[in-house]
Amino acid sequence: MINNIPTDELFASGHRACAGCGQALAVRLVMKAAGKNTIVANATGCLEVFSTPYPETSWRVPWIHGAFETAASVASGVDKALVKQKKRKKVNLLAFGGDGGTFDIGFQALSGAAERGHKLTYVCFDNGAYMNTGIQRSGATPKYAATTTSPAGKKIHGKTEFKKPMPLIMAAHGCYVATASVAFPHDLIKKVQKALKHKGLSYVQVFSPCIPGWGIPSNMSIESAKLAFKTKITPLFEVENGIVTITNRPSKELPVEEYLSRQKRFKHLSQKEIDDVQSHVDTEWEKLAHLEETKVRIS
Amino acid sequence: MQTVSSRDVPNNTTVEIRLTFSVDTHIVERIADFVNDGILDAELIDVESEHSAMSACIGAQATGVRTFTATASQGLALMHEMLFVASGMRLPIVMAVANRALSAPINIWNDHSDSVAARDSGWIQLYVESSQEALDTVIQAYRIAENKDILMPVMVCLDGFTLSHVWEPVDIPTKAKVNQYLPKYKPVHAFLDPRKPITQGPVGFPDSYMGFKRMQQEAMKRSIKAIEKANSDFRKKFRRSYGNGLIEPYKMQGAQYAVVAMGSLCGTIKHVVDEMRKEGKKVGLLKIKAFRPFPTEHIQKAAKNLKGLAVIDKEISLGSDGALFTEIRSALSGQGKTRISGFIAGLGGKDVTPDHIRKSIETAMKSKETKEEWLQ
Numbered sequence: 001m002i003n004n005i006p007t008d009e010l011f012a013s014g015h016r017a018c019a020g021c022g023q024a025l026a027v028r029l030v031m032k033a034a035g036k037n038t039i040v041a042n043a044t045g046c047l048e049v050f051s052t053p054y055p056e057t058s059w060r061v062p063w064i065h066g067a068f069e070t071a072a073s074v075a076s077g078v079d080k081a082l083v084k085q086k087k088r089k090k091v092n093l094l095a096f097g098g099d100g101g102t103f104d105i106g107f108q109a110l111s112g113a114a115e116r117g118h119k120l121t122y123v124c125f126d127n128g129a130y131m132n133t134g135i136q137r138s139g140a141t142p143k144y145a146a147t148t149t150s151p152a153g154k155k156i157h158g159k160t161e162f163k164k165p166m167p168l169i170m171a172a173h174g175c176y177v178a179t180a181s182v183a184f185p186h187d188l189i190k191k192v193q194k195a196l197k198h199k200g201l202s203y204v205q206v207f208s209p210c211i212p213g214w215g216i217p218s219n220m221s222i223e224s225a226k227l228a229f230k231t232k233i234t235p236l237f238e239v240e241n242g243i244v245t246i247t248n249r250p251s252k253e254l255p256v257e258e259y260l261s262r263q264k265r266f267k268h269l270s271q272k273e274i275d276d277v278q279s280h281v282d283t284e285w286e287k288l289a290h291l292e293e294t295k296v297r298i299s
Numbered sequence: 300m301q302t303v304s305s306r307d308v309p310n311n312t313t314v315e316i317r318l319t320f321s322v323d324t325h326i327v328e329r330i331a332d333f334v335n336d337g338i339l340d341a342e343l344i345d346v347e348s349e350h351s352a353m354s355a356c357i358g359a360q361a362t363g364v365r366t367f368t369a370t371a372s373q374g375l376a377l378m379h380e381m382l383f384v385a386s387g388m389r390l391p392i393v394m395a396v397a398n399r400a401l402s403a404p405i406n407i408w409n410d411h412s413d414s415v416a417a418r419d420s421g422w423i424q425l426y427v428e429s430s431q432e433a434l435d436t437v438i439q440a441y442r443i444a445e446n447k448d449i450l451m452p453v454m455v456c457l458d459g460f461t462l463s464h465v466w467e468p469v470d471i472p473t474k475a476k477v478n479q480y481l482p483k484y485k486p487v488h489a490f491l492d493p494r495k496p497i498t499q500g501p502v503g504f505p506d507s508y509m510g511f512k513r514m515q516q517e518a519m520k521r522s523i524k525a526i527e528k529a530n531s532d533f534r535k536k537f538r539r540s541y542g543n544g545l546i547e548p549y550k551m552q553g554a555q556y557a558v559v560a561m562g563s564l565c566g567t568i569k570h571v572v573d574e575m576r577k578e579g580k581k582v583g584l585l586k587i588k589a590f591r592p593f594p595t596e597h598i599q600k601a602a603k604n605l606k607g608l609a610v611i612d613k614e615i616s617l618g619s620d621g622a623l624f625t626e627i628r629s630a631l632s633g634q635g636k637t638r639i640s641g642f643i644a645g646l647g648g649k650d651v652t653p654d655h656i657r658k659s660i661e662t663a664m665k666s667k668e669t670k671e672e673w674l675q
């Protein structure tokens with residue numbers, strides 16, 4: 001342990017992620033949280049591609065990849081096979097997907113697995129677009145972000161919709177849900193470990209900056225994640241037994257412009273659009289704070 | 300039909316993935332009965348879609364247990380993507396397909412459009428004629444799939460409704476006997492065990508991808524012998540068999556003309572062959588059981604002395620011809636003088652009558668070849 005973080009490296013270095021990749025950093029921490037008695041079912045996406053160029057692999061735990069939309073369904077099969085082999089109690093089961101593989105194409109399989117109550121922790125590495133295939137817009141892409149399929153044109157300025165509220169949707173399934181950020185390793189590790197202890201399916205969404213996708217320098221991924229937290233763009237919270245708790249509050253709140261202005265994908269925003277983002281962020285935060293305060297059960 | 304009974308599924312069969320779909324419904328319903336009554340020791344997964352059914356099979360089989368699922372038509376089409384993943388990962392999954400037409404127009408009745416459209420997915424495909432053959436072939440399928448020289452998934456294709464919804468007596472072998480025929484499943488390469496971590500399903504770049512496809516093709520070729528052996532060993536143990544496991548000739552001794560077909564239609568064809576034999580006509584039936592691998596050499600041998608063949612397809616590759624017809628033509632190209640006539644029949648549950656079959660044989664008896672004749 002160094003600084004209370006295990007020194008085991010279950011996700012080996014030498015993979016092909018971009019320098020400064022937020023997802024690669026996050027995966028390393030998740031694996032430290034889970035430990036070596038873990039099986040991973042991975043969706044197609046950057047992570048699967050950069051970590052397993054045959055005949056090389058970065059995985060020091062058993063790992064399986066099926067397809068883009070199947071992290072949760074493949075993991076469902078693994079779960080029941082472990083039950084059959086009477087090994088279920090001894091092993092942690094993780095399913096990994098990108099935001100595209102989770103919010104969009106893999107949503108049905110994830111919802112089904114949650115409904116069936118498979119014992120697994122689904123971790124979504126949210127970098128806000130289909131990065132592996134060259135930055136296409138997903139249900140997790142923030143409003144106004146320029147992607148290759150939501151370009152910043154003269155008439156339409158990037159994506160026209162806000163991000164899907166995926167954590168609350170998963171919470172409505174009755175799961176343990178947590179949001180985490182690669183900028184806060186201890187919080188991330190704590191939440192993954194808590195998720196793994198929960199009954200049934202648990203869902204952890206990890207904010208993972210993408211260097212080329214966001215248009216930031218490779219030394220800015222942690223800084224960007226910190227700014228997202230301070231501007232309340234990515235609130236850190238958990239939902240346990242249907243009750244929301246905001247786990248971390250920024251000590252000094254910043255306007256969203258501090259976050260937006262440092263990324264190429266938001267370079268084209270007008271003041272009116274920045275204000276629109278600010279007002280959405282404020283509303284979403286109020287909604288969460290209200291849920292926390294009133295202890296209204298989501299499920 | 301009781302395709303999969305408590306006793307024919309070996310005792311270490313483990314994960315069943317089910318999704319209720321009208322035509323394969325009976326199969327998964329009976330399995331659920333067996334599991335819930337404690338007769339079959341298995342874990343069931345009630346998936347939300349066929350895509351997830353195949354994905355869950357992949358996950359479970361890759362963890363190191365035996366799996367089974369069943370589907371039909373739209374369900375098979377939905378899981379199409381995952382069929383290639385299962386075979387590419389060399390997972391010996393067994394699946395029953397209750398053959399059915401594909402939409403549109405939506406139609407729930409039998410033809411072979413669904414599984415024939417999946418012929419290039421790297422699955423062994425065995426077509427059966429009766430309920431008994433379906434049951435016996437499921438048992439054989441595990442033997443073939445799990446053979447360490449093969450490691451390929453197997454589809455047992457049985458005609459929707461004609462076989463999937465018929466009740467007829469079936470001899471169910473005892474569990475003890477099945478266990479002797481089918482040893483306990485021991486994964487060769489596919490397991491997810493933290494004590495021995497391996498990576499399954501990595502990226503194959505152009506330098507490796509083609510090599511993997513070639514290995515699958517080599518395994519497909521080897522499976523010809525494995526299917527024959529599974530059939531002959533089955534005969535020794537259970538005193539039943541189906542031709543050589545690949546093709547089943549019926550009254551081909553001295554035949555000059557023959558019908559070529561797959562599935563339950565062969566029952567009706569046998570009846571017509573019997574009648575025509577009584578009339579002194581030298582006709583027979585060449586039932587194709589294995590569509591993948593396609594038993595080219597066996598067919599060449601069986602057709603060697605024939606003057607004419609009538610190939611009846613229960614599907615059509617739109618823009619080309621019946622798939623079985625195309626395969627037979629290719630198998631026999633440059634092989635003597637056998638004339639080959641092709642017929643499209645029974646699409647979307649359209650009855651194929653003895654008259655249709657007689658007509659196809661009589662056409663084959665004429666000196667001219669015909670193509671794509673619709674028996675409607």
Ligand SMILES: Cc1ncc(C[n+]2csc(CCOP(=O)(O)OP(=O)(O)O)c2C)c(N)n1
Nearest residue numbers: 044045046068098099100101129130131132
């Ligand atoms: C059914 C299907 N459609 C499209 C693709 C191509 N594809 C592979 S990865 C990917 C995007 C992945 O995006 P995301 O899940 O956000 O992960 P990221 O690469 O951003 O980490 C796409 C579109 C595919 N593999 N399968």
Ligand SMILES: [Mg+2]
Nearest residue numbers: 098099129131
């Ligand atoms: Mg993404």
